[in-house]
Amino acid sequence: MTIEQAVDSLREEMIGSIQRMVRIQSVKGEERPGMPFGENVDRCYRAMMALAASLGFTTRDFDGYAGHAEIGEGEETIGILGHIDTVPLGEGWDLDPCSGALVDGKIYGRGVMDDKGPTIACLYAVKALQLAGVPLRKKIRVIFGLDEESDWKCMEHYLPLAGEPDCSFTPDGAFPVIYGEKGLSIFDLTGTFPGENSSGVSILEITGGNRANMVPDRCSARLRTGMELETALDEWNHAAGGTLTLRREGEDYILEAEGLSAHGSTPEKGRNAVTLLLRFLHTLPLSQELQGAVRCYLDHMVGHYGENLGCVMSDELSGPLTVNVGVIHYDGAQLRLTVNIRYPISRTVEEVYSGIRESLAGSGYALEPVSNKNPLYVDPKSPLVEKLMRAYQTVTGDMDHPPITISGGTYARAVKNAVAFGPVFPGHPEVGHQKNEWAAVEDLVLCAKAYAQGIAELLKD
Numbered sequence: 001m002t003i004e005q006a007v008d009s010l011r012e013e014m015i016g017s018i019q020r021m022v023r024i025q026s027v028k029g030e031e032r033p034g035m036p037f038g039e040n041v042d043r044c045y046r047a048m049m050a051l052a053a054s055l056g057f058t059t060r061d062f063d064g065y066a067g068h069a070e071i072g073e074g075e076e077t078i079g080i081l082g083h084i085d086t087v088p089l090g091e092g093w094d095l096d097p098c099s100g101a102l103v104d105g106k107i108y109g110r111g112v113m114d115d116k117g118p119t120i121a122c123l124y125a126v127k128a129l130q131l132a133g134v135p136l137r138k139k140i141r142v143i144f145g146l147d148e149e150s151d152w153k154c155m156e157h158y159l160p161l162a163g164e165p166d167c168s169f170t171p172d173g174a175f176p177v178i179y180g181e182k183g184l185s186i187f188d189l190t191g192t193f194p195g196e197n198s199s200g201v202s203i204l205e206i207t208g209g210n211r212a213n214m215v216p217d218r219c220s221a222r223l224r225t226g227m228e229l230e231t232a233l234d235e236w237n238h239a240a241g242g243t244l245t246l247r248r249e250g251e252d253y254i255l256e257a258e259g260l261s262a263h264g265s266t267p268e269k270g271r272n273a274v275t276l277l278l279r280f281l282h283t284l285p286l287s288q289e290l291q292g293a294v295r296c297y298l299d300h301m302v303g304h305y306g307e308n309l310g311c312v313m314s315d316e317l318s319g320p321l322t323v324n325v326g327v328i329h330y331d332g333a334q335l336r337l338t339v340n341i342r343y344p345i346s347r348t349v350e351e352v353y354s355g356i357r358e359s360l361a362g363s364g365y366a367l368e369p370v371s372n373k374n375p376l377y378v379d380p381k382s383p384l385v386e387k388l389m390r391a392y393q394t395v396t397g398d399m400d401h402p403p404i405t406i407s408g409g410t411y412a413r414a415v416k417n418a419v420a421f422g423p424v425f426p427g428h429p430e431v432g433h434q435k436n437e438w439a440a441v442e443d444l445v446l447c448a449k450a451y452a453q454g455i456a457e458l459l460k461d
Contacts, residue, residue: 003456004395006128007448014124014448015107015441017051019100021116022109027088028150034064036153037146041085044116048084048144051120055127057142066158068143071126072136078458079141079165079418080451081411082119082172083148086111088210090261091218092435106438113439114432118171118423118451119144121444125452132452138459141165145411148172149211151371155414165418167384167458170411171451173420174430176392177385180405181376181413181420182265182318182342185349186212189301189337191364193293196332200285201225204252208274209327212340212370214433215270216326217261219277223253229284236280244280255280263433264340265407267324268304274328274337275302289364293335296363301325301337310359311352315344318375318405321352338370342407345375376413384458388421391454395446401426421454423447 001009024047029038042064049059052069061067070077089097089110097110107117119142126140143162147154195203201223208219223229233246233255243258257277262270275298282294300308305320314320327338343352349372357367378385380403393399412418423443424430431437 001132003128003132003134003452004449006131007125007445007452009131010124010128011445014120015102015444018112018117018120018444019102019107021047021051021084021120022100022107022112023098025089025098026085026111028085028147036065037085041146044084045144045146048119052123052142055123056130057123062158062161066143066145066154068141068162069123070139070141072139074138077139077141077165078455079143079168079415080122081143081145081168081170081414081418082122083115083145083411084111084119085146085149086114087149087214087433090210090435094436097437102441105442106440107444108436108438110437112437113423114437115148115172117439117444118447121423121448122171122451125448125455128448128452129456134456134459136459140455148411149213152414155411159414164415168412168415168418169388169421169454170418171422171447172410173406173408173422174404174424175422175426175450176398176401177388177403178406178410178412178420179378179380179385179403180318180345181409182344182405182407183347183349183375184373184409185341185343185352186370186372187339187353188368188370189339189360189365190368191293191335191366192333193289193335193364194287194333195290195330197285197287200287201227203281203286203290203330204332206277206328206330208257208277209338211264212324212326212338213264214326215259215262215264215267215324216273216328217259217270217435218256219259219273219328220254220256221277221281223255224251225253229253232283233280236283240279242276242280244276261434263408263430264324264326265322265342265409266430267322272325274325293364296360296365297337300359301339306341308359310355311341311343313344313347313351315346318345319407320344322407342409343375345377345405349374373409373413378417378419384417385419387457388419388454391457392450395450395453398426422450
């Protein structure tokens with residue numbers, strides 16, 4: 001039996017396992033004893049560990065922060081770094097985001113592509129190697145991360161205890177092979193801007209967005225005023241092509257904006273609801289302080305590439321810096337914007353912050369760093385990249401696409417000698433972090449074949 005035939009023989013079992021795991025909601029929640037990332041993430045994690053054990057892996061838990069499933073023997077270890085936590089479910093789905101529904105050859109559900117489906121495909125890829133009679137002369141370790149979509153606390157806890165594999169890939173990017181990733185910075189812009197305005201419109205609160213690494217598709221504000229706002233909003237929506245709505249709630253107005261979610265690494269593919277809402281607010285008679293803060297946002301923070309924020313930069317290897325304002329919170333006085341920037345491989349976060357601070361000097365906004373992950377670069381001529389490229393080409397026949405760099409951030413930068421390998425094929429849409437997230441069954445099967453072939457290559461000396 002060939003490797004590809006072995007994968008085909010496991011097809012229905014693999015697809016069923018993916019559907020079952022997608023049905024377990026795994027958005028990060030409140031910490032519980034033994035459950036650092038909440039009950040839902042832990043429930044899915046335990047189910048994934050049980051699945052791995054049923055496939056013949058030996059599993060090991062690391063205090064509920066992360067775990068791994070291992071099989072094979074030898075001195076060297078091949079790592080496969082997946083994650084089973086997801087971004088928030090979001091709104092506007094056509095199907096239940098935890099349905100795992102199979103419709104027209106596609107499985108729908110949060111996490112089916114990012115990253116439950118590909119991680120399970122790796123487990124079955126190893127099983128297929130065994131069915132095909134490939135000797136596992138090295139250890140194969142499938143690592144289950146539980147906090148990838150937030151702070152990577154899982155890896156901070158896990159890696160010092162478990163140690164790093166000799167070489168690794170993560171099934172959480174794109175094919176053929178990702179050898180470079182931009183730097184990834186998250187920071188807050190904060191300031192005090194009183195929203196009360198007795199002669200105009202008072203802003204009591206603004207909330208929008210779920211995560212820094214998601215383009216916010218919803219944003220709302222609570223307003224109090226003696227003015228009649230319905231006509232003004234109708235005229236603005238008509239002129240600007242806006243999607244804002246307004247309703248009364250007691251003596252207040254509730255203003256809501258609907259945008260289009262996208263991954264924070266590609267903000268140009270979304271429509272930022274925070275920006276839409278602030279554009280309309282700027283047309284109203286706000287307090288002087290808040291009007292200035294909104295004006296500053298519109299003047300400096302709207303562009304996708306830092307063109308107004310003092311941090312335009314690019315390199316030939318990885319392209320331009322990108323900016324995503326992912327979350328806004330305002331309580332009537334304190335304003336906090338959470339921003340996600342992806343910066344070129346050849347640049348530093350200090351250069352980014354310096355330009356932003358200079359651009360916003362005197363605005364009332366202060367920059368507060370939250371986290372930073374330095375850029376990743378692996379020589380595209382290294383054995384790791386060349387072996388995975390050979391595997392991809394063998395399975396797909398695609399000889400036209402070279403290894404690539406991306407704006408996204410993956411677990412590849414958490415360990416030495418690691419790259420991202422799939423699951424998105426060239427020319428296919430990136431649906432992670434979006435509503436109606438889906439994965440084609442045929443793509444998942446092809447992923448499993450590529451992963452099996454890739455592991456087979458890495459097993460060779």
